[in-house]
Amino acid sequence: MTAIVDYGVGNLFSLKSSMEAIGEEIVVTSDEKVLRTADRIILPGVGAFEDAIKKLKDTGLDQVVIDEAKSGKPLMGICLGMQMLLEKSFEYGEHQGLGLIRGEVRSIGEVIPKDLKIPHIGWNGLHLKGEKHPIFKYINEGEHVYFVHSYYGANCTESTIATAEYGAELTAAVAHKNVCGCQFHPEKSGDVGLRILRAFCEMGVADIC
Amino acid sequence: MITKRIIPCLDVRNGRVVKGVNFEGISDVSSPVELAKYYSENGADELVFYDITASFEERALFTDILKEVARTIFIPLTVGGGINELSDFDRVLKCGADKVSVNSGAIRNPNLIYEAAKRYGDQCVVISADVKRVDGVFRVFSKGGRENTGMEAVEWIKRCVDMGAGEVVLNSIDTDGVKKGFDLEMLDAVCNAVSVPVIASGGAGGIKDFITLFKEVPKVDAGLAASIFHFGEVEISDLKRELKENGIDMRI
Numbered sequence: 182m183t184a185i186v187d188y189g190v191g192n193l194f195s196l197k198s199s200m201e202a203i204g205e206e207i208v209v210t211s212d213e214k215v216l217r218t219a220d221r222i223i224l225p226g227v228g229a230f231e232d233a234i235k236k237l238k239d240t241g242l243d244q245v246v247i248d249e250a251k252s253g254k255p256l257m258g259i260c261l262g263m264q265m266l267l268e269k270s271f272e273y274g275e276h277q278g279l280g281l282i283r284g285e286v287r288s289i290g291e292v293i294p295k296d297l298k299i300p301h302i303g304w305n306g307l308h309l310k311g312e313k314h315p316i317f318k319y320i321n322e323g324e325h326v327y328f329v330h331s332y333y334g335a336n337c338t339e340s341t342i343a344t345a346e347y348g349a350e351l352t353a354a355v356a357h358k359n360v361c362g363c364q365f366h367p368e369k370s371g372d373v374g375l376r377i378l379r380a381f382c383e384m385g386v387a388d389i390c
Numbered sequence: 391m392i393t394k395r396i397i398p399c400l401d402v403r404n405g406r407v408v409k410g411v412n413f414e415g416i417s418d419v420s421s422p423v424e425l426a427k428y429y430s431e432n433g434a435d436e437l438v439f440y441d442i443t444a445s446f447e448e449r450a451l452f453t454d455i456l457k458e459v460a461r462t463i464f465i466p467l468t469v470g471g472g473i474n475e476l477s478d479f480d481r482v483l484k485c486g487a488d489k490v491s492v493n494s495g496a497i498r499n500p501n502l503i504y505e506a507a508k509r510y511g512d513q514c515v516v517i518s519a520d521v522k523r524v525d526g527v528f529r530v531f532s533k534g535g536r537e538n539t540g541m542e543a544v545e546w547i548k549r550c551v552d553m554g555a556g557e558v559v560l561n562s563i564d565t566d567g568v569k570k571g572f573d574l575e576m577l578d579a580v581c582n583a584v585s586v587p588v589i590a591s592g593g594a595g596g597i598k599d600f601i602t603l604f605k606e607v608p609k610v611d612a613g614l615a616a617s618i619f620h621f622g623e624v625e626i627s628d629l630k631r632e633l634k635e636n637g638i639d640m641r642i
Contacts (some may be wrong), residue, residue, distance in 0.1 A: 194486045198461045228511060298585055300513055300556070303392035303611070304435055304641040325393065325641040327466060329513050346391060369488065371430065371465050 182206045183382060184219035186246065186262075188237045191227035196259070199368040203379045213245050221382065222249055226261030230270040230286060230332070233261050234278065243279060250281050255384045256360045257316070263355065263362025264332060272332050282357045284337025289330070293348035300331040305345040305365075307353055314342040314356050315384045316363075319376035326353070326363075326370040326377075333364060359384075393641045394604050394633070395435035395612035396626055397468075397589065398619040400425060403442045405451045407620075422455050423462055429619070430463045433626045435641060437463065438491070438559075438614060441471030453485050460486020470518055470559075474498070479506050483514070491516040491559060494532045496550060497539055507554025512586075517555035519547055521576060522563035528576060535563050543576075544583045551584045558584060559614065562592040569595030572603045572613065581609035589614050597624055597632050604638045 183200060185193055187209045200207040200223075208215055216222060224246060226233050237243045250256045258266045267278045270286035278286070290299055304325040309317055328345065334352035342361070343354040354363045361381070367374035401408040406420040426437055439459070441452045449472060460467060469482040470491030479490050490510075496503050496517060507515045520535045521528050521543040528543035539546075547558055560580050562573030572593045581588050590603055594615040603613055618624045634640040 192483055192486070194457075194484065195460060195464065195488075198486065199464050201461075202464065298587060301392070302513060302556075302587065303395060305392045328392070368464055369466050374464055 182208060182219050183221050183223060184216050185209045185223045185225060186216065186237075186242055187211045188233075188240045188242055190233045190236055190261075191225055193225060196223065196225055196368040199375060199378060200382075203375050203382065205378070205382050211240055211242065213242065216242065216245050216249060219249075219254070221255040221257070221384070222246065224256065224258040224262035224265065226259065226263075226265060228261065230261065230264060230272040230278075231274065231276050234265055234270075234276055237265065247279055247281065250360050253359050255381065256281070257381050258360075258362035259368070260330060260364060260366060263364050264334060266355070266360060266362045267334055267337060270332065281360045282337060282340050282355050282362065284334050284340065284352075284355065286332050287335040289333050289347070289349075289351060292333075292335075292351075297348045300329055301333075301345075301347045301351065302329045303327070304370075305347060305353075307343045307345060308350075309343050310341050314354070314361065316354070316356070316361055316377050316380045317343065318380040318383070320373065320380075324373045326365040326367065326373055328353075328365045330364055334362075391639055393435070393639045394610075395589075396433070396600070396630060396633075396640075397436045397438055397612050397614040398429045398434050398626065399438040399440060399591070399614050399616045400620075401440045401442050401616065402452055402455065404448055405455055408442065423458050425620075426459045426463050429626065430465055433630050433642070434465065435612070436466040436468065438468045438470065439487075440491075441469065443472070453481060456482060456485040456487060468516060470516070475502065476505055476509065479510060479514075483510065489514055489516050489557065491518045493518040493520065494534075497530065497532045497541075500549065500553060503550050503553040503555050507556070512554050512556035515555050516557040516559055517547060517550040518559040518561065519543060519550075520561045520563055528579065531563060535561075535566075544579050547580055548583050551586050555586065557587045557589065559589045559591055565593030566591075568593055569618070571595065571599040572607075574603070574606050577603075577607045577610055581607055587611035591615070594618055594624075597629050600629060600633060601636050601638070604633065605636070
């Protein structure tokens with residue numbers, strides 16, 4: 182069973198539906214016990230970093246997510262959920278993240294040419310980095326996924342498993358041991374996204390490098 | 391780089407897609423769910439659902455259908471039609487829409503854009519404008535293109551973007567239904583005025599019109615059409631393949 186962390190941020194309808202579409206048992210929950218007994222956890226997120234991390238901390242679920250991740254349970258952050266896995270964010274100030282993956286969140290405006298639009302929104306090709314990560318088991322180099330974001334994971338080269346080209350090489354996905362994160366939205370990336378979610382659900386202890 | 395997008399638009403009334411459609415392999419050609427699935431499997435990068443119902447009861451039916459579509463299709467969904475207040479944003483977003491397109495509702499109350507962008511984020515708010523030349527000036531029309539608001543279109547669209555609209559759908563009334571190509575002059579004027587994505591709508595008659603669109607107005611982000619897709623005159627997969635062969639970046 183996969184648990185989606187519900188901490189009052191964003192709409193989880195599509196994410197839940199996409200997990201159902203791949204035949205995965207899915208629970209959207211803010212219940213600590215359910216998160217602790219789940220086989221794997223998805224941390225979603227949309228909106229502003231400060232607001233989201235505050236809401237997560239207010240529910241006390243930040244510590245549950247950290248504990249479970251440290252116990253070796255597969256965890257996937259999506260979009261802002263991925264950014265929250267990093268150490269800190271510079272979105273409107275400086276805010277502490279969960280620190281499960283080394284790196285920080287910065288504005289894409291710092292690295293992309295001025296004439297490119299912000300947010301980076303639309304379909305972009307994935308460039309897989311290093312040894313193919315288990316979540317990309319069913320993915321080929323260059324396949325397109327759907328992005329909507331104005332901030333990105335910076336200084337996380339050693340954990341970057343995919344990038345997307347948008348005037349600069351932007352972090353598209355990160356992973357460290359059993360923790361991974363996608364900047365793009367697998368639940369909005371058509372068949373490609375469903376294949377990534379399926380691979381995440383099949384990720385076992387043996388896959389964790 | 392991000393690809394250009396091809397977007398079919400489905401007008402829905404009373405739970406059915408309006409305008410006759412004729413596809414092989416679809417048993418129910420006016421079922422929004424079946425059509426959405428067909429388009430999604432054949433390369434559509436996004437879908438726009440336009441609610442043209444009038445009554446409260448029909449609106450509830452529309453949201454049920456939207457939910458069913460969102461349960462079936464995993465590409466971005468934009469919903470327009472009957473969006474007049476924040477609660478309308480809430481209603482369709484809860485059903486799985488990713489973006490909400492506002493037209494007459496914003497003309498009546500421009501502050502709606504600001505309020506919606508603040509609550510749901512800029513990327514969620516799409517300003518859709520119906521524009522027509524009147525004495526050589528681009529004017530914004532409301533009520534489905536029937537009423538001249540007197541507002542200059544580029545100024546209006548800029549104002550909407552300043553208030554938080556994250557995307558623009560530009561429908562040219564002059565080229566709509568003529569099938570002789572998109573309104574390149576109007577699109578160029580808008581693309582040069584705003585820094586958010588612009589979606590071209592109105593005038594597509596065939597594949598060559600999309601090639602011309604993306605070649606002549608490289609800043610435009612997407613092409614939207616309804617009837618040429620619904621009537622099977624243009625298959626999205628063929629369209630995207632030809633665009634790619636012409637050097638335009640596409641998700642194939």
